[in-house]
Amino acid sequence: MARPDLNLLVTLDVLLEEGSVTRAGRRLALSPSAMSRALARLRRATGDPLLVKAGRGLVPTPRALELRDRVRVLVREAEDVLSPAHRLDLTTLSRTFTLRGSDGFVEAFGPRLVARVGAAAPGVRLRFLRKTSKDTAPLRDTVDLDTAVVEDPLPPDVLATPLFSDTFVGVVRPEHPLAGGPVTTDRYAAARHVNVSRRGLTEGLVDEALHPAGARRDVVTVVDGFAAAVALASGSDLVATVPDRHTAALREGLHTFTLPFPPPQVTVSLLWHTRLHADPAHQWLRAAVQDVCHETGDR
Template sequence: MARPDLNLLVTLDVLLEEGSVTRAGERLALSPSAMSRALARLRRATGDPLLVRAGRGLVPTPRALELRDRVRGLVREAEEVLRPAGKLDLATLERTFALRSSDGFVERFGPELVAKVGDEAPGVRLRFVQKTDKSTGLLRDGAVDLETGVVELALPPDVLSRPLFTDRFVGVVRNEHPLSGGKVTTARYASSRHVHVSRRGLTEGLVDEALHPTGNRREVVTVVDGFGAALALARASDLVATVPERHTTDLRRGMHSFELPFPAPEVTVSLLWHVRLDADPAHRWLRDRVLGVCRQTLGRAGHRPPKTCRGS
């Protein structure tokens, strides 16, 4: 079955409103002959004359009167669909956004983000999802709306990103640990027992790449899949956890943090989303709020060296 020409709906709407082929043609910028051909096509499509001669003018048939309001509604609805989205009304916006992130991000930035979103859009809910891998499949599938992470490889063309902040690694131990006193040298650091963070179970990472040029190697005795778990082990033992400073501020509270005795690796934490949501006004608003909260929170805290800080 051939598809109907939906452009004829606009033509029929104007014809029924004007009741004149000539005036309808003027509104649609069509010649009288083109309008006559369009009316003929409409008659064939509907199986009805639609407009018939009555004296010097045209009058609608019962079928045309029956269709008039429906056609007008369809045309107006189509115009709304093809019109740019209206101004975002945060006061009435009701929507749930899922944000996927590693442990530490929610503790550091979650409270202020929830408060900021609640103040501006009371009907918006945030659902934080634990990040267990670097796959962007959940963004593509629509299971999550936003994701934070370190972009190590080129992203797929359908995933967009925006830098949030740059972070550097620091060493963290319990307050009674030998490294909490005296100068932390590369040899003292390397000879301690370490907990390493790797979602893939690897025993080396960015920290080891930065350490190797000094001729030293860490003694990694355990591997965990998150910063929170690493810090929990370091808090309760003599293990050394090496974690991103800004990301783990709250998780490190009450512990001793120190600057690494060799060039500390830095990472850029970015915000990721799928391209289909890029132009969505509500999603764009939330992206701006996440960026603003990160900058505001880190701006207040500053970026002080953690050399002698405890629970910085």
């Protein structure tokens, strides 16, 4: 079966509104002969004459009257579909966004983001997921926004923008020996450490920064997240070395010190899929996340 020419819907809508082939042709910028051919096609497609002569004019048939309102709705809906998105109304927006972040992101930025989103768009829900891998595949279907330290080229369908820079610091419980007096490279290296690695590695960025000073950490424990590292530092004599801004809320009540060697720095980026790039609601959420991260860093 041949597919119908949907352009005929627009022609039929104008014909039924004008009740005149001539006037409909003017509106559609068609010559009288072209308009007559279009009417003939409509008659063949519908199996009805649609408009018939009555004196010097044309009158619609019962079938035409039956179709008139339906055609008008279809044409208006098609025009709406093929038009740019309407202006975003946050007060009526009803949507759930899924955000994935590394351990500590929700604690550091979640409260301010939830408050900002709730005040502007009360119908929006935020769903936070903990990042367990660097795989960007979830952005293609289940995750709206992701945060990551981008080390390798991203797939062509994933977009990113820098969110904030973070510098590593040391953290110990207040009673730890490193909580008193200057922390030297020797004192730092001689302590017992917990390393953060999702792959279970005993060395990472911190060790790469420490080795030029001719020292090595004594890593006795490995965990897969910053929260676990800070928790161990809080309840033992282990030293956790973690990103400053990412773990600010996790380190409350603990002693934080500047590393005695050039600390590793990372840039955390915001990632999203190209399918959402032009979506007004997603654009608004991206801006909200960026604003909250900048505000939190300025405090």
